[in-house]
Amino acid sequence: GAVVSQHPSRVICKSGTSVKIECRSLDFQATTMFWYRQFPKQSLMLMATSNEGSKATYEQGVEKDKFLINHASLTLSTLTVTSAHPEDSSFYICSAGTGGDQPQHFGDGTRLSIL
Amino acid sequence: GQQLNQSPQSMFIQEGEDVSMNCTSSSIFNTWLWYKQEPGEGPVLLIALYKAGELTSNGRLTAQFGITRKDSFLNISASIPSDVGIYFCAGSFSSNTGKLIFGQGTTLQVKP
Numbered sequence: 001g002a003v004v005s006q007h008p009s010r011v012i013c014k015s016g017t018s019v020k021i022e023c024r025s026l027d028f029q030a031t032t033m034f035w036y037r038q039f040p041k042q043s044l045m046l047m048a049t050s051n052e053g054s055k056a057t058y059e060q061g062v063e064k065d066k067f068l069i070n071h072a073s074l075t076l077s078t079l080t081v082t083s084a085h086p087e088d089s090s091f092y093i094c095s096a097g098t099g100g101d102q103p104q105h106f107g108d109g110t111r112l113s114i115l
Numbered sequence: 116g117q118q119l120n121q122s123p124q125s126m127f128i129q130e131g132e133d134v135s136m137n138c139t140s141s142s143i144f145n146t147w148l149w150y151k152q153e154p155g156e157g158p159v160l161l162i163a164l165y166k167a168g169e170l171t172s173n174g175r176l177t178a179q180f181g182i183t184r185k186d187s188f189l190n191i192s193a194s195i196p197s198d199v200g201i202y203f204c205a206g207s208f209s210s211n212t213g214k215l216i217f218g219q220g221t222t223l224q225v226k227p
Contacts, residue, residue: 006157032213043203043217044158093157097213103148104215106157 003027004096006107014115015086021079021110023094029074030096034104035067038091050077084114121204121218128194129226136221137188138204146207147180147187148215153200161202162189194225 003026011019023033031052036044048069049057056069066088068080077096081088091111095104121138128134138147146165150158162173164180164187171178178189187204204218 004157034214043219045217046214049214095157095215102213103146103160103163104213105160106150109155109157111155 002105004094004105004107006094006110008110009108010111012113012115013084016083017114019081019084019112021081021092021094023077023079023096023107025075025096028098030098031074033071033077033094033096035069035077035079036093036095038093038109044093081112084112086114088112089114119204119206119216119218121221123221124219125222125224127224127226130194130196132194134191134194134198134223135188136202137186138206138218139186140206141185142208143184144206144208147178148205148207149178149187149189150203150205151200152203158203196225196227199223199225
């Protein structure tokens with residue numbers, strides 16, 4: 001149980017392109033999903049908390065107009081990297097939990113490479 | 116952003132040896148979690164700890180929630196080659212928000 005699916009697993013695109021990443025909870029409902037960013041050989045850094053039916057909460061230093069988050073249902077959150085540039089290249093990972101202090105389960109990540 | 120202090124940063128051990136890693140924080144956490152990440156994949160939950168002093172095992176893995184609620188350790192006994200990966204501790208301040216703060220990770224390499 002507690003499977004989180006992330007799609008696509010890898011994206012390579014030109015600078016200026018907008019890229020959408022999907023995060024789905026397959027066998028449970030997630031009122032809250034989280035989006036992380038991980039650079040090579042570094043830890044996961046929380047970007048934003050995605051709340052179903054309301055606006056996402058962004059961490060300090062994360063541009064909300066750059067990283068658009070939509071959590072339209074209890075099983076799907078999307079992250080759109082708008083007008084991506086090479087410095088946006090990273091490993092983006094989502095997680096979801098059933099709430100409270102239950103542990104989060106992570107997707108397999110999306111490797112984003114901007115040329 | 117805020118991070119936990121995780122050590123050691125990396126370990127290179129012989130198969131069969133025991134491994135120990137730990138995380139400390141200046142803040143009190145309500146929950147401690149330990150994850151393992153392999154290259155190109157997301158972290159996989161190993162052990163979740165919810166009470167100060169709690170000691171929990173998952174096969175060859177044992178983790179404890181420090182009594183001060185500011186630290187946790189993970190032990191791996193009788194390591195095998197498939198234990199290779201990056202191990203992360205993560206702490207949660209609040210059971211309501213669910214936000215996790217991650218340690219810097221411990222890279223484990225096991226020599227057969």
